[in-house]
Amino acid sequence: MTATGNNISVGTRAGAAAAGVMGPPTEDGGPEREFTVESRTQRQMVIRRFFAHRLAMISLGVLILLVLLAFVGAAVWKHPPEPGTVENFGKPTLDAIPWLDGDGLKFGDHPFGQDNIGRDYLAVTLRAAQNSLIIALIAGLVATAIGTIIGGLSGYYRGWVDTVFMRIVDVLFTIPLLLVAAVLSRRYDAGIITLALIIALASWLTTARIIRAEFMSLREKEFVEAARALGASNRRIMTKHILPNVIGSVVVTATLLISAAILIETALSYLGLGVRGSDFSLGKLVSQYQTAFNTRPWLFWWPGVYIIAIALCINFIGDGLRDAFDPRQNRVRQ
């Protein structure tokens, strides 16, 4: 059916693996002119498609900026997030829309304003962003790891391993994520790392189900059978043959988990179960200052916009990755 797809040879990993074990490679190096499009490896195709995804690339750029701002920017910024004197009611001095009053772009002394005890709000926001990013990254990665391992083992071994793991997942699915996070964070109210681990523990279930389904279908494929026939160990089959084929799903769910973790942190903070003590997080700032909405709106807006910018960028990157790994959804190839 495909007139276009067939000619551009896409060596999928599955195909390459199959050809490698099952018999001689299919391409016998016949005479070639500039006729045939150079064949690309799966990885090259994925990278190429990802870089061609404009929105994902813009998002990647913005995300890098946001991360640099949070970590490097905070280090070089003149104010620490410490109390000081409140100037001009703490109003922001940032003037990002120069054409309104015509006096040009300027940052001023406190671009994001100050809070009621005179802390520079830019410094506070950046400090909070650091914590939120660390929490999201750790939570996302740990949840992905747990989900992949449990999903992979269930899908590969099936039988009682699968039954046990999946019943656990079923049971946990009926328990609201907020409860798990809430109970754990009440009991272990330590630093941001603990909070990240708590969020991870509450959010790996979907990943486990997705990865399990992929392992289940891949373990039936010819190349796995071939590897098994050649005496490869289970461990080797899982890590060398199946895992490379599910890497797309793993990467995509990881990005989604990271962006979800940011929002979970926000929700927990709102319910008073997030970062404790004097430390900041973006969620904590927004929930703390929601009542300041009418009096000092900048205290509410800046951290909120920062959260949305991070989550939006990560979501778009995830979408770009999904398209790169699985272009089926996007391209019309009849």
Add this chain to the structure above:
Amino acid sequence: MTATASQPSSAGVQDEILLEVDDLRVTFPSEDGNVLAVRGVSYEVRRGEVFGIVGESGSGKSVSTMALMGLLPTTAKIEGSAKYLGNELVGQRDRDVRKYRGNDIAMIFQDPMTSLNPVYTVGKQLAEIVRAHHRISPKEARIRAIDALELVGIPQPNLRVDAYPHEFSGGMRQRVMIAMAMMNQPDIIIADEPTTALDVTVQAQVLETLMSIKDELNAAIILITHDLGVVAGAAHRVAVMYGGRFVEQGSVDEIFTNPRMPYTLGLLGAIPSLESEGELTPIPGTPPSLLNPPDGCPFAPRCSYTIDICNASEPDLVETDQLGHYSACHRWDELMDTDATIGRA
């Protein structure tokens, strides 16, 4: 592999031209550039005729027929002309050509497993094609569906009409597809690899059914396949397609006994047969990319007869010494003395 339904050379072919395709071109824009899937294809099909189009996958044979059915994605650029009984099909508004689709020109697809909608009963899907073109009651459409199922050889059609596609075997499903194609008594049936997805044992039966339906309806069939055996048994005329063009065209006897194009020679060399004791000879290399093809003959890189001119210019499809036998090869006249075995270098 082999079809038992054999057709005498031109038996049953009438003069009336049903379909006239002239210089049909299909281009797909892609991220790497334009893919020239079909690069100027012309033919006509007469009532009662079976016209075979043979080629490897990716040669553009499916695309060329889907273009005239209006089944290509909207991104595809279709040029040239295709006339059904004088009515232009290319470049018209969808609602203007829809009335021919499924009514006068019907299509049978390669994979009967996926070509039927899994959530509706077979009877519903058969009735739908009638009711799309004719104002008849559901009851009457159902009766017609049962008749059609019976005609294509489905046992107990009055019960099977209420079954879902997944309750049929592959061969039976393809029969359902044939029944669907004949529901409106079309003039032309386009069969796109109708037997490829089936077991060898049922291939012949399905092909035979298709041919008997053709006779029943006095229709024409465009038979698209990569299997020369299928064409040899069923078609009157054959076109060999390569790199988006016809490279050889003629009556089935001519093509099989006096091929005038090295590619056809190669295809014939790759058919197993009981008489030949020699080895099968695969054609070396892979089909060309249709992405920005260069000037020369598309087959030149794989051809053992290549000379300088083959790489410099693409040969036109010209009539050979035999009437109605066309070849697109710079050296067709030199192939005259060779017989098929020479291709097996």
Add this chain to the structure above:
Amino acid sequence: MFFFIIRRLLVSVPILLAASFVMFGMVTISGDPLAEFRQSTDPNAPQTMATMRQVLELDKPFAERYFDWLGGLFQGDFGLNRDGQEVSALLSNAIGTTLRLIILATIASILLGLFIGIVSAVRQYSLLDYSSTFTAFLFFSLPVFWVAVLLKEFGAIRFNDYLERPGLSVLGIAILTALTALFVAALAGGSVQRRATAGAIAAVVSVVALVIIDATDWLTNPGLSLPVVILLSLGASVVAAMIYAPLSHRPVVISAAVAALVGVIGSIVADSFIQDGGFGRLFLLLVVSLAVGAAAGMLLGGEIDRRAAVQAGMTSTFFVGTIVVFDRFVSAWSPGRTIGTVNPKPPNLDEPFWETMVVYAGHQIMPSIALALVGFATYMRFTRASMLETMHSDYVRTAKAKGLPATQVILRHAFRTALIPVMTVITISFATAIEGAVITERVFAWNGGMGTLFIEGLQEVDPYPVMGFLVVVSISIVVLNAVADIMYAYLDPRIRR
């Protein structure tokens, strides 16, 4: 099918039991209910602690407490909270409030999500597709309570301010018109000319409508007049007919239009009956109007199109019913601060039905929107992906090759099968909605809801209200899961048995 449902529900029982055990354990270890009294210097503290021990049965071992609680559950006893109140009584008040919020938000997000999802798949790579995709991603990235705070400020407080002195500026009309025209043009698809025409028509209609709205002071005294009701109903009947058959099938169109007109006339005849309101009466009206639609189809459909005509007639009268109800509803709207920002008042039973409904809706609308955003984004993305998959499938190509009109190909073939995987999302998005509801209720200060029960219970280490919340939530998740599976089986004959 019956046994399928029974088996499906039986499987969930052990899961529910295990989940309840885990949750009971988690709630128990989450903290010490007596912590605040231990440090207390109040001479009454030991006394209070003793009472609390008694009420919460703290002296019993964990397992015994769990089984006592479980046993009580089967008799409808959800235990006591730390003030000695019956949790079941608290719950029965809370469930109504919260489920109303969640169900309304879920239904709205499903309807809108499916619609936009289909359109953006059909018009892939169009402006509409890009903007709805961007919107969906934006909604995915919004913290629920942040949105809720914004909605409370702009959707409720400032909108109420606006309604006290409403009016449309020229700029406002221009912006609304431009948006409408863009949306309609994107929806129309096809050639540039076709889209431009559709957009221009929409722009004219929009300007006229907005000018009339402004001139008649509609926003302070809303309501549809009879001509508008008739016009809308006829338009809706044509849409209803288009769903089931091409417009060239006249009997279908005629049945739908006649059904719509009969519906409008019926609503005039039954005027006082509708005005009195009441859910029972509304349901009766729904049944009657569906019957009218079906009858119109039966009588006018003829032998050939009867089935499609009946379906179109019923859909048509359903639309008309919706229009009539909407008319009553907005007519009952009186100027005032109707969009609620705080705890909903208990409905005043002396007020007329429609006025009560307006009060309800005013409180419901902003929290529902806050909650529906994520669900809408999820359904939209899922429907779009699923539709793209089926639209490129072989059987949709077969449907096109049959010569079916595009609407039929999309609705009957692509959408019907695309719906199957979308069913599975319902459960997941329902679970998300519950968590969202906990937060939304708090932002809008709905004190009687389940969210409050849960959060306050957690903060005060009060196990039984928390458990009550969890039982309701997990049972509804399990039931919904089963419903999704059953729908799945209904939609997909391959797994039906």
